[in-house]
Amino acid sequence: MSSMPIIPPFPATRLRRLRRTPALRALTTEVTLSASNLIWPVFVTEIAGGEGEIASMPGVERLTLDGAKRAAETAMRLGIPSICVFPHSDPDLKTEGCERAWDPENIGNRAIRAIKEVAPELAVMTDIALDPYNINGHDGLVRDGIILNDETVEALVRMALTQAEAGADILGPSDMMDGRIAALRAAMEANGHKDMAILSYAAKFASGFYGPFRDAVGASGRLVGDKKTYQVNPANREEALRCVARDLAEGADMVMVKPGMPYLDLCREVRDRFEVPTFAYQVSGEYAMIEGAIRQGWLSRDVVMESLIGFRRAGCDGILTYFAPQVAELLAQKG
Numbered sequence: 001m002s003s004m005p006i007i008p009p010f011p012a013t014r015l016r017r018l019r020r021t022p023a024l025r026a027l028t029t030e031v032t033l034s035a036s037n038l039i040w041p042v043f044v045t046e047i048a049g050g051e052g053e054i055a056s057m058p059g060v061e062r063l064t065l066d067g068a069k070r071a072a073e074t075a076m077r078l079g080i081p082s083i084c085v086f087p088h089s090d091p092d093l094k095t096e097g098c099e100r101a102w103d104p105e106n107i108g109n110r111a112i113r114a115i116k117e118v119a120p121e122l123a124v125m126t127d128i129a130l131d132p133y134n135i136n137g138h139d140g141l142v143r144d145g146i147i148l149n150d151e152t153v154e155a156l157v158r159m160a161l162t163q164a165e166a167g168a169d170i171l172g173p174s175d176m177m178d179g180r181i182a183a184l185r186a187a188m189e190a191n192g193h194k195d196m197a198i199l200s201y202a203a204k205f206a207s208g209f210y211g212p213f214r215d216a217v218g219a220s221g222r223l224v225g226d227k228k229t230y231q232v233n234p235a236n237r238e239e240a241l242r243c244v245a246r247d248l249a250e251g252a253d254m255v256m257v258k259p260g261m262p263y264l265d266l267c268r269e270v271r272d273r274f275e276v277p278t279f280a281y282q283v284s285g286e287y288a289m290i291e292g293a294i295r296q297g298w299l300s301r302d303v304v305m306e307s308l309i310g311f312r313r314a315g316c317d318g319i320l321t322y323f324a325p326q327v328a329e330l331l332a333q334k335g
């Protein structure tokens with residue numbers, strides 16, 4: 001951290017001088033946002049009629065496989081380098097053993113292949129957690145009400161290998177089990193995927209801001225209990241930093257702080273301490289708050305850009321955001 005420069009007292013210093021005109025403000029802008037800073041999370045459904053707008057995320061749609069292909073083409077056109085795939089899976093096929101998580105034909109893997117078919121250069125990011133395929137909505141296997149750690153890690157490795165085979169570029173372990181990064185890294189090395197990037201959901205907090213996401217993937221009614229035995233307590237900064245240090249030591253290439261806006265302090269600290277590519281996830285509840293208030297006429301649409309610039313100012317290299325196509329379109333118009 002640089003120390004605060006000594007500034008001469010008023011009137012030698014008038015900080016408003018550099019805010020006087022758009023040109024002066026442009027010259028003195030400290031951080032910028034471009035489409036290349038964005039990862040676009042998309043929901044892909046395998047349920048007939050499951051596509052369409054998500055009630056608690058106005059403007060965001062669940063997509064069919066064809067819709068996912070169109071989204072990939074849009075991302076390419078707008079310069080968004082990465083799409084992150086979230087499956088909306090058939091509820092009748094969810095099980096306690098979560099076997100579909102490592103089925104090469106599950107909707108997540110089919111979506112990866114479909115996107116790669118039309119946009120091979122796009123970096124496809126996956127979600128590694130059992131919740132889309134788990135009958136009880138948890139990210140891990142459950143026995144007698146306990147979320148099993150080591151057995152879950154084995155399942156996650158199987159899941160990740162099918163994602164790698166499907167053509168994924170970035171693995172996104174979002175489950176928060178202990179030891180999963182080391183296990184994933186070892187499995188990738190051993191199975192011909194030495195260059196697989198891992199973006200670890202390292203500092204993932206047990207947050208109420210995920211609510212609309214659970215509607216989007218059809219997990220809302222399913223969750224038995226909560227995720228507090230594996231996700232980080234929102235009060236715990238030091239523990240979150242330990243998670244990041246641990247995941248990097250185990251072989252993560254990039255790390256994420258999630259949710260984003262209430263945790264900007266962690267974004268800054270992770271960036272400064274570890275000096276690795278650092279991402280924030282502006283999660284569904286953050287999207288819903290902003291988009292909902294805009295649609296009510298309570299906020300102007302300018303706050304979308306302001307919220308994303310906030311992540312850049314806090315040191316994030318990139319942001320996972322449902323606003324990605326909207327913002328990239330705006331940036332393209334501005335040239």
Ligand SMILES: NCC(=O)CCC(=O)O
Pocket residue numbers: 127129174209210211212213214282283284285
């Ligand atoms: N594993 C992915 C998520 O939990 C996403 C959360 C959100 O957008 O609310």
